[in-house]
Amino acid sequence: MANTILAILEQREGKLKKSSFETASVAAKIAKNLNLTVVVVAIGNDISNLEEVSNYGVSNVTHFKNNVLSNYSSSAYTKIITEYAKEISADYLITANTSFGKDLAPRVGIKLNAGCLVDCVKLDVQNNEVIATRPIYAGKALMETKLNSNIKLFTIRPNVFKPEENKVEYNLTTKNVDNPDTSTIVSEFKKAEGKLDVAEADIIVSGGRGLKSAEEFKLIEELADALGAAVGASRAVVDAGWRPHREQVGQTGKTVSPSLYVACGISGAIQHLAGMSSSKYIVAINKDKDAPIFGVADYGINGDVFEILPKLTEAIKLLD
Amino acid sequence: MKIAVCVSHVPDTATKINIAATGNEIDQTGVTYIINPYDEFAVEEALRTKEKEGGDTQVVVISVGNDANKETIRKALAMGVDSGILLKTENKMDSFGIAKALSEEIKSQGCELVFMGKQSVDFDNQIIPQMTSALLDYSCVSVVVEFKLEGQNITCEREIEGGKEVVSTKLPCIISAQKGLNEPRYASLKGIMAAKKKTIEEKPAVETENQTEIIGLKKPPAKAHGRILGTDSSAVPELVRLLREEAKVI
Numbered sequence: 001m002a003n004t005i006l007a008i009l010e011q012r013e014g015k016l017k018k019s020s021f022e023t024a025s026v027a028a029k030i031a032k033n034l035n036l037t038v039v040v041v042a043i044g045n046d047i048s049n050l051e052e053v054s055n056y057g058v059s060n061v062t063h064f065k066n067n068v069l070s071n072y073s074s075s076a077y078t079k080i081i082t083e084y085a086k087e088i089s090a091d092y093l094i095t096a097n098t099s100f101g102k103d104l105a106p107r108v109g110i111k112l113n114a115g116c117l118v119d120c121v122k123l124d125v126q127n128n129e130v131i132a133t134r135p136i137y138a139g140k141a142l143m144e145t146k147l148n149s150n151i152k153l154f155t156i157r158p159n160v161f162k163p164e165e166n167k168v169e170y171n172l173t174t175k176n177v178d179n180p181d182t183s184t185i186v187s188e189f190k191k192a193e194g195k196l197d198v199a200e201a202d203i204i205v206s207g208g209r210g211l212k213s214a215e216e217f218k219l220i221e222e223l224a225d226a227l228g229a230a231v232g233a234s235r236a237v238v239d240a241g242w243r244p245h246r247e248q249v250g251q252t253g254k255t256v257s258p259s260l261y262v263a264c265g266i267s268g269a270i271q272h273l274a275g276m277s278s279s280k281y282i283v284a285i286n287k288d289k290d291a292p293i294f295g296v297a298d299y300g301i302n303g304d305v306f307e308i309l310p311k312l313t314e315a316i317k318l319l320d
Numbered sequence: 321m322k323i324a325v326c327v328s329h330v331p332d333t334a335t336k337i338n339i340a341a342t343g344n345e346i347d348q349t350g351v352t353y354i355i356n357p358y359d360e361f362a363v364e365e366a367l368r369t370k371e372k373e374g375g376d377t378q379v380v381v382i383s384v385g386n387d388a389n390k391e392t393i394r395k396a397l398a399m400g401v402d403s404g405i406l407l408k409t410e411n412k413m414d415s416f417g418i419a420k421a422l423s424e425e426i427k428s429q430g431c432e433l434v435f436m437g438k439q440s441v442d443f444d445n446q447i448i449p450q451m452t453s454a455l456l457d458y459s460c461v462s463v464v465v466e467f468k469l470e471g472q473n474i475t476c477e478r479e480i481e482g483g484k485e486v487v488s489t490k491l492p493c494i495i496s497a498q499k500g501l502n503e504p505r506y507a508s509l510k511g512i513m514a515a516k517k518k519t520i521e522e523k524p525a526v527e528t529e530n531q532t533e534i535i536g537l538k539k540p541p542a543k544a545h546g547r548i549l550g551t552d553s554s555a556v557p558e559l560v561r562l563l564r565e566e567a568k569v570i
Contacts, residue, residue, distance in 0.1 A: 072485065074450075074460065099480035103462045106415075106447035110454035115416065115531030118445055131535065136443050140337035141346065143443075144535040184459045184489035192483040200481050203569070227570060245465075245500040246479055251333045251441055252357050252499060260569040271333045278540065281567045283559065289548075297546040299562055301555045311553035315560045319570065 008095035009042040019096035025163035028057030033125040045070040054170035066177040076180035082111040097155040114151035138251035138274035196230035206232030210265020214242035226316040250275035268293030324431035325366040329392040358437025360504040361497035397515035398507035407525035419451035421525040432492040449496035459489040462496040
């Protein structure tokens with residue numbers, strides 16, 4: 001029998017997350033290169049869009065079901081995935097490097113005696129081995145690395161691997177879970193204000209000290225709204241209490257790689273640049289022509305954010 | 321109760337990172353080291369828990385590395401931690417090796433509650449707390465921004481995409497600290513003086529074979545220098561056009 005790769009999907013509130021399709025697609029690709037069988041696993045109660053995963057080249061889906069497991073439980077999920085990986089003798093495991101994947105993967109890795117390479121931005125197969133590239137020092141350097149363990153576990157950075165459509169047959173196996181170990185369990189999800197999270201957004205509009213005050217951040221929010229973007233912030237404004245920490249981009253905040261990053265009134269401290277310079281396109285708006293942010297920007301306007309932002313928002317709103 | 325807090329010694333976040341000639345490590349020239357920023361939140365939460373629990377609660381700081389790590393251990397001692405342990409190694413351990421060494425020491429110290437920073441800002445793995453807990457069969461809540469201990473019961477809030485999860489669990493437990501958990505105290509002069517008198521116990525780290533192998537390090541591709549489109553809002557139409565037609569991102 002061919003060796004097996006187990007792709008672990010993530011559902012939230014009964015729906016697979018976008019990163020799960022990326023996981024499935026990457027698993028299918030690695031499977032093709034290494035001649036592996038792909039098995040996909042999801043844990044939860046009802047998952048409305050589970051079948052959609054078969055649009056990305058994976059057929060065999062196992063759904064572990066129990067109504068208390070609609071919420072994440074590190075204890076129960078670790079046990080279920082570990083036992084299932086042993087049952088199917090998985091040689092590779094893969095999941096997304098989301099809050100869920102980051103929390104779960106290392107626990108499963110230890111229980112299976114599998115090495116973990118997390119937050120991979122590139123996975124290449126060379127001489128029958130998976131070579132991973134992952135950013136270190138918040139992206140100030142890239143590391144090429146591989147695993148020497150028998151069982152290998154990888155997590156992939158969300159938004160980096162584009163899922164490739166390839167509709168295949170859908171074979172679902174549902175397994176009911178009796179008495180899951182819920183000694184550690186999420187009892188409640190407190191949704192944050194603001195619509196989008198910087199870690200998941202395709203466009204981010206970030207503001208820095210150049211905005212002068214917390215109130216003036218409405219200019220950032222308005223542009224973000226017009227673009228359907230998430231609001232980000234520099235460390236300086238988070239430390240000043242203008243914005244919550246979850247919006248902080250940079251080495252002690254979040255490392256992001258959106259398609260478009262608009263930096264407004266951000267000079268570009270080395271820690272900030274590390275966290276966002278892997279964005280596909282960067283726009284900088286800053287009064288100081290020597291600001292380091294212009295060094296990483298694709299397009300810049302060397303001017304006053306208070307004059308430029310309202311006009312930019314207006315222009316975006318006029319687009320169809 | 322005995323509480324452990326684990327700390328790592330990392331390059332200052334303001335440091336420029338260059339690759340050494342060997343190609344598989346960073347160039348140490350001009351690199352200054354600090355306590356891992358997330359570990360300061362871990363130390364603070366350990367101290368607050370000790371103050372709340374009272375009695376004979378003790379906090380021990382543990383670090384894996386070489387003599388240089390003593391500086392970071394001293395920093396924790398100066399903040400108020402009672403004692404320090406350096407698990408010595410000259411080898412470059414991977415996360416698994418560090419988790420293994422920490423778990424052995426936590427076990428032998430009999431610590432039922434452990435705080436760590438959510439990740440070290442060098443390799444950014446964010447996996448050691450969870451790995452250590454799995455090795456010890458402790459519970460673990462990662463990326464915690466609120467922590468409450470009542471008897472054996474723990475209630476935490478952990479930060480995830482788009483909000484916070486409220487998590488309930490029990491001791492023994494490892495908590496990984498996220499920024500926002502607390503405001504770390506500054507070491508007082510008295511604390512710094514007292515830390516000089518505290519002993520740091522040194523013992524060899526339990527060595528395990530690495531599961532990961534570094535092939536090489538490189539700098540990220542340099543960005544082509546961008547275009548300055550103007551100095552005021554008259555550049556907006558051109559910016560919008562480029563984003564739409566050239567970059568195709570809006």
